[in-house]
Amino acid sequence: MLFSQFGIRGGKGMADSVIVGQYVETYSIFHRLDPRTKLISIVILMLSFLMLGTWLSYAVATFFVIGILLLSKVPIQFFWRGLRPLLFILLFTFLYNALFTKGTILWSWSFIEITEEGLQTGLRFVWRIILLILLASVLTLTTKPLDLAYGLEKLLAPLSKLGVPVEQFSLMIVIAIRFIPTIKEELDRILLAQKARGYDLTALSLSKRIFAYIPIIIPLLFTTIQRAEQLSYAIDARAYGNGKGRTSYRVLQFQQMDYLAGGIALLFAVILVWLKIGKV
Amino acid sequence: MVYQLDNLSVSYADQVALQGINCILFAGKWISIIGPTGAGKSTFVKVLKGLIPTVKGDYWIDQQPAPRDTKGQLKVVPELGFVFQYPEHQLFETTVYKELAFALNLKGASRQQITETIERVLPQVGLSEEILPLNPFQLSGGEKRRVALASVLMTNPKLLILDEPTAGLDPASQVSLLKLLKSWQQQNQRTLLFVSHQMDDVAEYSDEVIVFHNGQLKGHYDPKTLFLEKAELLVELGLSIPEPVQLLKLIEELSGHKIEVASCKEQDIFDAVQPIWHSRGQGHG
Numbered sequence: 285m286l287f288s289q290f291g292i293r294g295g296k297g298m299a300d301s302v303i304v305g306q307y308v309e310t311y312s313i314f315h316r317l318d319p320r321t322k323l324i325s326i327v328i329l330m331l332s333f334l335m336l337g338t339w340l341s342y343a344v345a346t347f348f349v350i351g352i353l354l355l356s357k358v359p360i361q362f363f364w365r366g367l368r369p370l371l372f373i374l375l376f377t378f379l380y381n382a383l384f385t386k387g388t389i390l391w392s393w394s395f396i397e398i399t400e401e402g403l404q405t406g407l408r409f410v411w412r413i414i415l416l417i418l419l420a421s422v423l424t425l426t427t428k429p430l431d432l433a434y435g436l437e438k439l440l441a442p443l444s445k446l447g448v449p450v451e452q453f454s455l456m457i458v459i460a461i462r463f464i465p466t467i468k469e470e471l472d473r474i475l476l477a478q479k480a481r482g483y484d485l486t487a488l489s490l491s492k493r494i495f496a497y498i499p500i501i502i503p504l505l506f507t508t509i510q511r512a513e514q515l516s517y518a519i520d521a522r523a524y525g526n527g528k529g530r531t532s533y534r535v536l537q538f539q540q541m542d543y544l545a546g547g548i549a550l551l552f553a554v555i556l557v558w559l560k561i562g563k564v
Numbered sequence: 565m566v567y568q569l570d571n572l573s574v575s576y577a578d579q580v581a582l583q584g585i586n587c588i589l590f591a592g593k594w595i596s597i598i599g600p601t602g603a604g605k606s607t608f609v610k611v612l613k614g615l616i617p618t619v620k621g622d623y624w625i626d627q628q629p630a631p632r633d634t635k636g637q638l639k640v641v642p643e644l645g646f647v648f649q650y651p652e653h654q655l656f657e658t659t660v661y662k663e664l665a666f667a668l669n670l671k672g673a674s675r676q677q678i679t680e681t682i683e684r685v686l687p688q689v690g691l692s693e694e695i696l697p698l699n700p701f702q703l704s705g706g707e708k709r710r711v712a713l714a715s716v717l718m719t720n721p722k723l724l725i726l727d728e729p730t731a732g733l734d735p736a737s738q739v740s741l742l743k744l745l746k747s748w749q750q751q752n753q754r755t756l757l758f759v760s761h762q763m764d765d766v767a768e769y770s771d772e773v774i775v776f777h778n779g780q781l782k783g784h785y786d787p788k789t790l791f792l793e794k795a796e797l798l799v800e801l802g803l804s805i806p807e808p809v810q811l812l813k814l815i816e817e818l819s820g821h822k823i824e825v826a827s828c829k830e831q832d833i834f835d836a837v838q839p840i841w842h843s844r845g846q847g848h849g
Contacts, residue, residue: 473648473653474653476610476648477653477654479615479640480613480648480716481654481715481716481719482666482667482671483670484640499654499656499666502656503655507653
């Protein structure tokens, strides 16, 4: 089960088919935005969603998010893929609110009571979570993981003055992302090697299957740790951490488009706050 | 056991890895597989082991179609042994004994069967029984490699595939490992497929050589023909000419005579060259 998730059934060169993250290239406006703009805007938008109250504000937010989804040009099934694993949590949230909110009783059976207020709160909660997930999906679908890490590093750079190791942390994230395909390739190799020694998961009884991953996981850990050690020597050998910080080949630069996008996000947040305060 | 491929092709996504391969591998031979990186050598040996489920064309084992599952995809061929590059990376048990017993345990063999097999296999890879209780991770590189090799030999394969078995070993370990493999192959009359970039080793141990280039089978040669008469093919593919053969060519060029050799093995070449060298020395004296 664990491995079939990665699509490692056959002996095919799996590493070629693996895409890290969920990035989809559709050449939309969002793809061209600076990752920092996207990060800041997303944070502003998510915070503004805390202001959602009336049905009107929900409608405004929904239209805004739908507009963003359309602009991203990403096919709808990619968003659905992001939502699907969370369906259970959404259902749970809805039921919890519907059952445990006091108010006008619509329907009851022994101790179970469903109230009008409960249904409304449940729906709102679920709706808000869906909007948040869709928004976050736009970020990950239109931004390459490495760009995201780089943008985050630049945004958090001021913290390094306070002694927070921002740069090291960012390098860690970048390395982690970079090595996902490599480790999957390694996994593929080990799986084939053990298969060649007669290892076959499907032929084992259920009780034996619990321990059946050991021949895969131990060699994988071993080679991964070995590789990490070599990498750390290589980083040291290039004098990382001695003296000045790293510079980048690509320097992020805000464009007109970025100011525009950030402005729109801010405007939207202001509208939601106004809707909240004005109780419209 | 005779393994036969008929017009076999393999492609990954939109990339062709093997194209129209026709070949027959007879039993009891050391068959070397050479070619530049990305030529299709690894894919070829993986197909033989049945590790690549989707292939075009036919694969026969002893005139019987190779085992396939209900969807028509190739299944792993159990009687073939496969030693991957850096096989010591697949070790995982706490003792060498458990490591060696792994494959037979999976087959449900008895303790006695396992012990007997271990007693037979250990000398084949040049290890003693003192190593059995040790942790495989504490062994030296060469010993780990032999343990990994032994763990594959435990299944008593009819055909053994080795993907660059000597990579990363010191020269002495390389020679001893190859000599052990040669005697295992000859004594048990087994077939051995040897994927390598070391032309010196290929010339020394092979009975046959298969050359791959760009996913195609360029030729199936007897090593003497390939290394002595078709050396330009090796150069064309970016492969080296074995050092003894280079020496032979040099002396032929200097002396102006064609020298007859029994094979392209180091010893045979030296035996053929030596009298000429000596006679030259006498001429001067």
